[in-house]
Amino acid sequence: GDSVTQMEGPVTLSEEAFLTINCTYTATGYPSLFWYVQYPGEGLQLLLKATKADDKGSNKGFEATYRKETTSFHLEKGSVQVSDSAVYFCALGGLSGGYQKVTFGIGTKLQVIP
Amino acid sequence: EPEVTQTPSHQVTQMGQEVILRCVPISNHLYFYWYRQILGQKVEFLVSFYNNEISEKSEIFDDQFSVERPDGSNFTLKIRSTKLEDSAMYFCASTGTSGGYRETQYFGPGTRLLVL
Numbered sequence: 001g002d003s004v005t006q007m008e009g010p011v012t013l014s015e016e017a018f019l020t021i022n023c024t025y026t027a028t029g030y031p032s033l034f035w036y037v038q039y040p041g042e043g044l045q046l047l048l049k050a051t052k053a054d055d056k057g058s059n060k061g062f063e064a065t066y067r068k069e070t071t072s073f074h075l076e077k078g079s080v081q082v083s084d085s086a087v088y089f090c091a092l093g094g095l096s097g098g099y100q101k102v103t104f105g106i107g108t109k110l111q112v113i114p
Numbered sequence: 115e116p117e118v119t120q121t122p123s124h125q126v127t128q129m130g131q132e133v134i135l136r137c138v139p140i141s142n143h144l145y146f147y148w149y150r151q152i153l154g155q156k157v158e159f160l161v162s163f164y165n166n167e168i169s170e171k172s173e174i175f176d177d178q179f180s181v182e183r184p185d186g187s188n189f190t191l192k193i194r195s196t197k198l199e200d201s202a203m204y205f206c207a208s209t210g211t212s213g214g215y216r217e218t219q220y221f222g223p224g225t226r227l228l229v230l
Contacts, residue, residue: 036221103159
């Protein structure tokens with residue numbers, strides 16, 4: 001079945017540092033790939049997505065590129081802020097029984113310190 | 115911007131009691147989902163729902179669980195007789211017109227359920 005593997009945290013960075021959170025996936029067919037973010041005490045928010053190979057999703061300074069050859073969708077940001085502290089979930093949207101099902105990674109907690 | 119809403123935000127219940135978690139999906143969406151996240155673990159798919167019937171359910175979604183769309187706006191998850199291990203954050207999600215894999219699922223803020 002579909003699966004998502006992402007680096008486990010926590011990841012602690014200083015403000016303005018470069019962020020990479022690795023994510024790889026296993027899926028049949030051609031899934032869509034997502035990054036969701038969960039701020040403390042809140043629900044899941046879509047951060048960015050890519051629906052086909054070589055697509056780059058971007059939002060709020062975050063980027064991720066759909067790499068079919070390496071089955072990866074790593075999240076990057078050039079300069080993190082304290083307000084980026086959250087849990088980041090890599091996810092894939094695949095079809096199951098003709099309907100979409102989202103499979104999540106374990107989540108990576110990011111803490112940015114001033 | 116339209117959003118998925120869920121009530122209550124927190125619920126505490128005694129083991130063996132029934133609970134109903136409520137969701138209002140985005141108004142023109144047609145596909146509805148429930149997921150759960152046990153503390154410290156990954157978000158897990160429970161069930162998908164379309165056209166007033168379950169389209170898929172996971173092995174977690176046993177006979178203690180049921181879903182319903184009682185009217186044109188609400189989507190509910192019922193746990194008939196709660197167990198301690200049902201304690202989790204429950205997320206509702208919806209997606210739009212085709213339910214296909216390219217569509218984005220929009221998630222609600224979650225209901226944190228604690229079973230004592």
